[in-house]
């Protein structure tokens with residue numbers, strides 16, 4: 001898809017559709033007054049008749065009669081100004097492009113009106129690119145939606161190619177994460193993830209280390225090994241059946257997305273290395289399946305993690321924290337000074353916060369402040385939950401240093417606090433993307449359905465912020 005910064009106006013440009021932003025409760029913005037005049041007051045009339053109310057994700061095609069070179073208007077809602085943020089801005093453009101594609105429009109010109117201004121270039125481009133993602137890549141029939149060929153940006157300035165390219169890259173990286181999350185677990189296996197990582201390493205001439213079963217045993221990564229042992233495939237968790245603590249069948253297929261943390265990290269890592277930031281960044285992915293079999297780890301089993309702590313398994317479905325614990329030890333062994341983990345760790349994240357943001361916990365205010373800033377720049381929301389010392393007793397086991405589940409409350413916090421036990425006091429932020437990485441609540445119409453790519457853009461912005469500070 002081509003993205004063009006154009007000097008033309010909405011009255012001059014020729015596109016399949018001109019997209020005009022609409023805000024709830026406001027009249028015709030000055031910025032589109034010329035366009036409206038050329039159309040004989042059509043937009044103002046639609047607004048005054050309440051045919052379009054400016055609701056977020058409300059999109060209305062308007063047929064034109066040749067008054068201007070473009071064939072259609074596409075009025076798209078941004079909701080009320082007070083609710084606007086970077087995430088809603090991106091999803092609004094995501095939806096705009098999806099709908100444009102459904103109508104078969106191949107060239108879309110973006111008119112600009114508040115709250116969309118020059119400062120939203122990245123959000124507009126990223127959102128639009130994300131709107132080209134297709135979840136149904138595995139359906140064999142005719143495609144429902146056209147491919148967007150050109151996005152024409154009107155009034156965003158002309159000399160901003162580099163920003164456009166950077167935003168395009170972030171949009172595509174988010175889509176890559178979504179695509180990986182969407183791939184079926186018989187295709188996206190731990191080996192597949194490793195092969196993708198090797199591809200990135202070859203392309204950018206990076207160091208890569210892929211540890212197989214032998215190396216995992218030798219390294220003492222017994223928590224990862226324990227989760228993996230029920231699977232015949234050498235996992236992030238590429239499929240989470242729950243293991244012996246088997247999940248209910250309803251919705252189990254969704255657990256193909258239990259490697260969303262791995263996907264976001266790998267996809268962001270590719271962008272980070274392509275930008276050659278002056279920062280040492282290491283991506284650690286602990287990958288296996290969590291399956292029930294005669295060899296599976298069992299409730300009651302106790303293992304010593306690579307960091308030396310013993311963990312009693314109470315529920316084999318709390319596997320994410322186990323593999324993450326060993327992954328963090330691995331990162332520390334290799335010299336990591338700051339830790340950020342992304343994982344679909346707890347269903348409780350959906351209860352506590354829901355699909356609109358990533359649930360976070362952190363042991364360090366300074367690192368958290370950077371993550372917060374990165375999330376804001378990325379339009380990729382995070383919300384910090386507290387760590388309360390009162391809850392550490394819930395992690396205690398009668399047999400081992402820790403137990404992996406059965407805390408009875410505050411599931412996302414205690415899940416994070418379990419991970420904290422392995423960070424050896426290093427600054428650390430834990431991003432629980434269980435809810436934010438996949439929206440399965442149909443009523444939540446202002447958040448795209450299914451994989452969202454949560455965490456991907458955030459990681460890139462975080463690396464950029466940290467690189468800028470390190471200089």
Ligand code: BES
Nearest residue numbers: 315317318320344345346347348405434
């Ligand atoms: N991968 C799941 C968490 C999850 C749930 C992700 C729903 C996405 C959507 C994780 O491995 C899990 O099963 N967690 C358990 C932990 C519990 C046993 C302490 C959970 O949330 O029920």
Ligand code: ZN
Nearest residue numbers: 237240258320
């Ligand atoms: Zn899981």
Ligand code: MN
Nearest residue numbers: 240317318319
């Ligand atoms: Mn699980």
